[in-house]
Amino acid sequence: MKTAFIVLTYNRPDTLLQVLRGLVSQCGEQHEVIIADDGSSQAAIDAVQKALPLFKCPVTHVWHPDRGFTASRARNLAAGSSTANYFVFMDGDCVPNPRFVEAHSALLEPGFFVNGSRVLLSEQLTKKILADEVDINNARWMDWLRWRLAGDANKLIHLLHWPNAPFRKQRAFHWKRIRSCNFGVWRNDFLRVNGFDESFEGWGHEDADLVLRLHNAGLQRKNGFCATEVYHLWHKENSRDNELSNRHIVTQRLHTGVIRAVRGVDDALVADDVRVTRFD
Structure with a gap:
């Protein structure tokens, strides 16, 4: 059994280094970390490689x-590019809690995918974390209470660890709280639905589309609250120009029973403009 943590950046x-520092103490030889790079500059890639923490498992950088x-x-x-049996998709600005890997391992189950949870952090707290003035994974409950009261965190439910x-x-498809920034799925199920649909343009609802197609393929959703939380570092919102049109696509597909992506992982496998590098 091998799990891959796929981190988009x-x-x-x-922010990516904060995520990797959160993973390093949790990952063992039965894991792999894959950085899914959506076209970063060489300077950004070099900065990550230079400061990369020492993992016990392979770390691979996949760039296009x-x-x-x-x-x-x-x-x-x-x-x-992965050989893992199970994928956990993450975002490069979502720092895993100290039991994140353990929690996802406990929740994985054949016939299910895991929809993780997140805690939103303020711009002020994010700046302190990035300046290494705050170690978010060593924060005490008193710190979290103070941050919540100050508006630096949007909830406290993650303090209750209840795996x-x-x-x-959930048996039925629901739009609510779908998180591709924290999402676990079996490799075979992901490949069966042809992965994420690359025909979606811009930001918005490609994660909902994946969940819908997994449901159509017979999978059920399992929510990861009080177990799998990540701490979402503040950033300016991406352009949402295509949000409505992407939502319309998913709405139309609700009644079609579609399972496979129009353009998905099978097509990505034959790409000739991809660079795969092992980080040591």
Whole structure:
């Protein structure tokens, strides 16, 4: 059993390194870390490689040229390069909690995918974390309470670690709280639906589309609250110019029973503009 943590990034070595530092103490030889790079500059790549923490597992960097927001393609390319049985997709600005790897391992189950949870952090707290003034994974409950009262964190439910909580499983498709920044899926299930659909243009709802197609393929959703939380570092929002049109695509597909992506991981596997590098 091997799990790959696939971390999406684009020109943010500072936030990516925070994520990798959160993973390094949790990952063992049975894991792999894959950086899904959506076209970062060479300077950004060099900064990550220079400051990369020492992992016990392989760390691979999968890069393709910058053609705008093409997160689905970056993730598909990373998944296609992996030999793992199970994928956990993450974003390069979402720092895992100290039990993140353990929690995802406990929740994985045949016939299910895991929809993770997140805690939103303020711009002020994010700046302190990136300046190494705050170690978010060594914060005490008193720190979290102070941050919550100050508006630096949007919730405190992650302080309750409850891996066996009831009501995690959902049979039907729901738009609510779908998170590709924290998402676990079996390799075979991901390949069966042809991964993320690269025909979506720009930001918005490619994650909902993946969840819908997994449901159509017979998979059920398991929610990762009180277990799998990541700490989402503040950033300016991406352009949402295509959000409505992308949502319309998913809405139309609700009634079609579609399972496979129009252009997905199978197509990404034959790409000739991809650079795969082992980071040591």
